[in-house]
Structure formats: C-alpha cells, structure tokens
Amino acid sequence: MTNTQLTLVQIDNYGPWTVTPDPRREMDLQTLQSRLFADLAQYVGSRDGYAFFTRFDNMVAVTNGLDRDDHELLQESIANRYPVTLSLGIGVDRSPAVALERATDRIQRVGSAQDGDRREVLSGETLADADRTGTDLQIAHFDVNDATGKYTDRLNEFDTFIHIEQGYASLMRHLREEHGALSFFVGGDNIISVTPDLTEDQYRDAIDHVEAEADVELKVGVGTASNAHEAGFAAKHALEDCRHRGTTVEYADAAVETADD
C-alpha cells in the first residue's frame, strides 16, 4: 500500500519580488527559476527523491527518504546562494493528492505566498525510517506512442506541443479526479505520475480516456519501491519493455495489481 511523502516547495514572496522596485528582465527570471529547480532536482535526486518544476514558484517533490534535517539543509543552501528563500511544507498519505493537500496546508496556515513577512516556513512530519516499506511509492512513466514519427518530424513544433499539452491536460485531470494521482510533464513527450496503488485496468482506462478526449495515444511503465528514484527507474525500464514488446501497460514486476484505492 502506498504511503507518499510530498514536499511543496514555495518561493517566498516571489510575485512582489519580481516587480520590486520594477519589473525584472524576463530571461533573468527564467534563468533563476530553471537553475533553482535544477538545484532542487540534484539535491532531492541525490537522496533518491524526485522533483517536478510544476509552476517554478511552487514545485512538488517526492521526498520519501528525506528527513527534517535534509529539508532544513535545502532551505539553508538556497538562502545562501539565491536572492530568494523557500518555504517547505511536508505531507504524508496513501493518496498523493491528500499528501499534497497536507503539505500545502502546512505553509498556508502560516501565511500567504505574498506575505511580506512570511519566510522559510518548515513544517510537517516526515515518514520515519521504521515506517517505510517497499510499496510506499508507485510511479508511472507515460510517453506518447511514436511522438517523433507522428508529430516532431511532421508538424511545426507548436502544433506538436499543443497535442502533447492536450494529452497531458487530459491525463492530469483524469488521474487526479479518479484516483488522487498527481501527474507532471517532464519534457519531450513524457509524463510522470505519482499514484496510489493502481491496477493494470485502471491504467488502461486512463489511457483510453486520454485517447478519446485528446486523441493522443499513451503507453505506460509502472514501478513500485520505497523511494521515488527506484520506483521511477523501474517504471522507465518497464516503459522500455512496452517499446520492445509493443504493449501498452507494463509493470516492473509484471504483476497485475488489484483495485484498491
């Protein structure tokens, strides 16, 4: 049974900072946002977690394996090297959506994202080592069937992009509403979802839904582990199985999960 630890990473007072005393060069903001995300990805990734850029001023990380000290060090390091600071809210639940709700609430209860005084909140419980198991995380890695042949090599880039965005928007809503799963576009034609325990039929339903709603064909590899890196890596390998076998849904351990969310 899944037990997802998520951390909401929110830049303090970012909106006002970007226009005070005057608006800042857009490319400098893009650079700052991207490099801050890259640092978060390296920090969390080197502890076997995952980080998603989401909205850049608000980012979501899967932090099973990171304790409170790890979160504190992240805050300290960013404060030492950037002109902005981070607030971190942590939440744990078998449902990723509920975990993120808890994480978000931890920060919201202290103050607004644009509160001139609220800085470097660090709140929420992390999963104790003794409570961690090999089924805490289920990660699904989706990609678009033959994206290069159908889109990238044929349409202009924006129309390819629109197709992939529509596919993403459809999948993200379906998985959130049906299962409390959270889906993130990670570049190219790839989407990574953090899910509760979902069955092969539930993945097939999601894929059918996206094909019907957005006319985009997906396939998916699914992995399970105690941390995001191992679960996600297993999911990537399972996705390669889809590619080689011509299948649509593959689990890292090839077992069909029973419906239980």
Place this chain on the structure above:
Amino acid sequence: MTNTQLTLVQIDNYGPWTVTPDPRREMDLQTLQSRLFADLAQYVGSRDGYAFFTRFDNMVAVTNGLDRDDHELLQESIANRYPVTLSLGIGVDRSPAVALERATDRIQRVGSAQDGDRREVLSGETLADADRTGTDLQIAHFDVNDATGKYTDRLNEFDTFIHIEQGYASLMRHLREEHGALSFFVGGDNIISVTPDLTEDQYRDAIDHVEAEADVELKVGVGTASNAHEAGFAAKHALEDCRHRGTTVEYADAAVETADD
C-alpha cells in the same frame, strides 16, 4: 506590422540518448534540461531575445536581433559544455505560427529528431538589420487575476496547478487557431504570447473565451518593439498598469490597434 523571427532549438537524437546504453537517472535529465534552457535564456536574453522551455528537447526562441553567427556561436558553446548537441532552424514571417513552421521545416528536411546521423543543423534566413522596424514584434504578457488569493493560498498546489494549466491550454489553442499566435507558460500564473498585430477587442475576446471555457480570469499587458526584450518589458509594465488601474487589457502605448491579421 509584425515580422517575427523564431528559432526552433532541438536537441539532436535526445530520445535515444536518454536510454542508451540504459535509461538515465530522471533527476539528472531534469537537471540537464533545465540548465541547458537556462543557458539558452541567458544567451538569447543578453541579445534582447526571448526563449521558452516548451518541451525542453524542443525549445522556441524569439530571435529578432540575432544573426547567423550568433546562432553558430550558441551551437558551438553548447557542444563544448554538454553531452548533447543542438540543431537550429530559423524562420521569419508576420505570423508567428508560420515563422515557426518555417523554422521547424528547416530542421525536418535535413533529418529526423532521432536520426543517429543528423547533428547540428543550422538553417534558415535571419532578418537583415536594414529590414528591422519598431513594430516587428508584439508580445502579450497575461496573468491570472488574483491567483494568490483565489488559488495559491486556498487550494492544494495541484488543484491550483490544474486551474492554471486549463487556462493555459484554452488560451494557447484559441490564440493559435484564431490568430497564429504562440503562447508559452513561463511560471507562476504567467503566460507570454508572441502575436501578430492584435487589437484590444481581439485580446478581450481571447480573455472572454478562456473565462467561458476554463473558468480562469486573465488580464493582459501588450508591448511592441523591434526586439523581444523591449516588447516584453513594455508588456510587463502595461500589465502593472492593469494591476493598478483594475483594467483587463493595457497596451504599452495605450493605442487601440485596428484589426488587421
């Protein structure tokens, strides 16, 4: 009248590279993608252009002001510092969508994005200095009304994110289909569009469309200049005018454009 120069920036053979000889750690891919985009943003931005991360393996840059040598240097510098190389296609047209079509075609005609042999394409004409004018680019900077109050401080981060994604998906389709404008989510609750000459009514229509389709309220600042930085900066300032005056559409020069696309 607009005359948009766009460059499609495509990483050569990226899909295969990410899984050869085996899949690579996801957080390393996220880091590489983000830092490569940040470098593109700095390079293009320091020449008064704009760059958008789009799909990360395919990125779109507004390059009025950058010539062929500038594009060559970008390729050389990335090849010296990353384990991947870039192909660059350049296109110019009064319609941003057509410009991107030309840019994309320049790369596609040479070979597939996953062609093991195609490397470092550099193709397409840049706008000659003598042909540049102060109305070459129209940039519109949208943001969501009171995103912090309505979403960020109240909903969990993913539901806030879903709202903003739906708003983005709706705007991007509408502006592309109606006007050949290209829209890019740039973080927070901000979307930047590269447009042909659009009127105040046309922006109002777009905003009404998004509110009806996605239940997301936008406002917009519009700027015009010979390069992306100046047009975009003027648009940011116009957006501040919206914020202060409580209006929905503001042009940097307050003139109402006549319909002419």
Place this chain on the structure above:
Amino acid sequence: MTNTQLTLVQIDNYGPWTVTPDPRREMDLQTLQSRLFADLAQYVGSRDGYAFFTRFDNMVAVTNGLDRDDHELLQESIANRYPVTLSLGIGVDRSPAVALERATDRIQRVGSAQDGDRREVLSGETLADADRTGTDLQIAHFDVNDATGKYTDRLNEFDTFIHIEQGYASLMRHLREEHGALSFFVGGDNIISVTPDLTEDQYRDAIDHVEAEADVELKVGVGTASNAHEAGFAAKHALEDCRHRGTTVEYADAAVETADD
C-alpha cells in the same frame, strides 16, 4: 588523532579532449570547469564534506562521511550531465598528505590521466562508520589581516593578488613540508588547510614563517570534528573570535593541542 579521508577527483583524458578535434573556446572550458567544481562542492557539501578546485582537472575533496555508493553516484551523475567523466581515488590516513598519496596512487595504478581507454576508475577504501571519531579532521581557516585596508582598497587588483598568492605559496609549502598538511586558496584572502593534529605553537610558527618569507600577515581559526563541514564551520567561528579579540590563533574549543605529528 586525525584520520583524514581524501578523494582525488580527476577528469578522464581532459587534456586531449580540450584540443580534439581542435582547441575549444577558452571561456567554454572555464565555464565547464567551474560548474563541474560547483556541482562537486554541492554534492560533497550536502554530505558534510569539503571540495577544493585545486587544478580543476584534478580536484581534492575531504570525504569523511561519504561511502563507496556516494562516490559511485557522483560519477554517474556527472557522466549523465557533462561531456567528460571522472575517476575517483580514495585514501585514508592520519596524515592528509599520505591520504592524498594513497588516493592518487589508486588512480595512477590503473592508467594515465591521458590514457584514451582509462575511464571512471573508482578505487580505494572509505572509513567505516564504526571507525569514525570526533577528532578525525582538523581544519584550519586562515585569512590575511586587514586585506581590504592594506591591499584591496589601495593597490591595483593584480598587485593585491600577487601578495595573496605569495602568502598562499609560502603557507602551502611550509605546512606540506613540515606537517603533511594540505592548503587550498578558496577565494578572497582565505586559505583552508586540512591538517593532522597541530598545536597552537605550530600554527604560530607557520604564520611567522609566512610573514618572514612573503611579508603577508595571517591569522587562523582551527576546528576539529568527524566531518569537514563541522570542523570547517567551527574553524570559521574561531576565526571570527580572532577578529573580535585581535588574536592570531584561535581554536574552536580554545584548547591548546600538544605537539604530536
């Protein structure tokens, strides 16, 4: 008694790579070298270690607290994100110079730094957790007395730089020859040394030696701990004590060490 674990970080085949097929833009090499060092500093630093840029193609890290898996992950992450790879040799000894000798030998025995075939050596024993103690590392943080007043605000930058370089060259030789300590310039007017157990008299002698030989006046803060971050942080605080008290040598715990190297 000290027990220093050092890792030699050597870029594989770097000399030939920088000129094959032709010499590369110098500023791209400087950028790659600096960012690779920055990533090493973040990776090791987040595990409470220290890293010094040294020659950039060869860097020295104090890795008490990092095990073999940590070293492997570092190699993998760099290989995923840079156009070069790293070889890592690890050595442990109460004398930092001997530890580095062991670390260097680990790589040298496998092949030359410019061996076209030698890639990603990972060799050497790390200190087992059970064997670690609170006196494993002694770190000394030196800075130049009133560098700003005497040099930075008065001389042209290169003459200031020459003075500081001469001071560094003198200290580095003295500490290496007398005590097997390794000293690294870390920017500004700061030098950090990794030492065996040295006494207050031994630090005074080193400072007197540098003043006589290079006419540069130093002061020093000394810290001891099981890892580089804690020892170095204590040394920084002790250096602040020197600044406030007007003293020349301060230990984090104010105890005078007995001569025993």
Place this chain on the structure above:
Amino acid sequence: MTNTQLTLVQIDNYGPWTVTPDPRREMDLQTLQSRLFADLAQYVGSRDGYAFFTRFDNMVAVTNGLDRDDHELLQESIANRYPVTLSLGIGVDRSPAVALERATDRIQRVGSAQDGDRREVLSGETLADADRTGTDLQIAHFDVNDATGKYTDRLNEFDTFIHIEQGYASLMRHLREEHGALSFFVGGDNIISVTPDLTEDQYRDAIDHVEAEADVELKVGVGTASNAHEAGFAAKHALEDCRHRGTTVEYADAAVETADD
C-alpha cells in the same frame, strides 16, 4: 601596439556578507563564487572577451569589444539572479598593468570593497570602435612541458599542484615586474597572460627565469588580435605548434616582435 581594455569585477561588500548574520556554509560560498564566475565567463566570452577567476570576489576580464551598455547589462543580470551585486571599473592602456590600475582606481575612488553603502559602481571609459585595431591585444598561452608524464601520473596530486603553483608564482611575478603583463592560472597546467608587445627573446627569458627559479619548464603560444577570444585562440593553436614541432615559443603569425615595451 597593444591597447588593452580591462574590467575589474568586484563583488560589493562580500567579506561582511559571508559572515552576516553568521558565517555561511563554505561549500555554498564555493558554489556561488564558481557559478558567478562561470556566468561572467559566458557573458564576456560570448562577446569575444576573456574572464579570469583571480580571487573570485575580485575578478579580471579582458573586455576589448564590450561597451558601457554591455557592462550595465552584466550588472543588471547578476543583480537579478544572485544575492550579491557587482561593481565594475574599466581601464584602457597599452600596458595591461596600467589598464588594471586605472580600472581598480575607478572603483576605489568611490568607496571601499567593504563599504556598506557602496553598490554597483560602473565607471571608466571603454575603447571606441573607431579606435580599435588588430594589434590591441597580445595573449600568451603557457603550459608545462609533459606535466602528465612528469607530475600527474607520478606524484601525489598535491605535490604536482605545488610544482605548478611555484611555476605560476614565478611567471606571474617576472612578467608583471619586467613587462607589466598579467598572468592567470586557468586550470590543469595552463597559464594565460595578457601582455604588451613582447618579443620572442622576452618570452624565452621569462621561460628561462621560471626554469631557474622554480624548476618548471614552460612552452608558450602567442597570438595577437583586436579581441581576447581571437588572440587567445590563435595562441592556443600556436601552442599546438610547439607541441608538434617540439619548440618552446611559437607566434600565431610566426613573426618575431621587436622589443618595444
């Protein structure tokens, strides 16, 4: 005849910032310093200039080809993305040392490096385009003969490092005192010098001096151009000629300069 434009890049109030309110993690400072230098190297390098890390809080750039607006943009971009700001002083002279003196004086006259109020000085004249010539810069690229065979593959890394440091210290002093040339270690076994017009005999004398004083054997390639990149690139190629021909001094254009400094 040379006409060197140098810019001193000084971080404002850095010393105090690193310890206020308390000392900061050393690895975060190393990361910030290295990445700021990398950004400077990219910015200046993409305009065909050179940048040297020097002391990291004070860096030297060869900026022939960069005008006042270029310097202003650099300051603005760093201020938008880092927790520190830069002061820039510019100086021009046929003697690099005098040029740097002028650049340094420009900042010093406004205020101390540790002045709590002095921020973002931008002062000094840049070389007008009309006054630039193909002989404005002479760049010499030195490296150590067979560093890999003699040192890297045989000694422990620190002793190799000491040899190279001694060679650098000797060369830097000699060239500064004899000719007003400025020399910078750039990694590996490489030193780049910015010189006035020096003859082959003057380079041989410098190399003999270093061999006698530090027992380190150097060879050098020399290039001349209107900007640092072209002069330095020509010097690199000339150094490859030394490597292939077994010679000690090679000019990019093989002409022996007459003594005239």
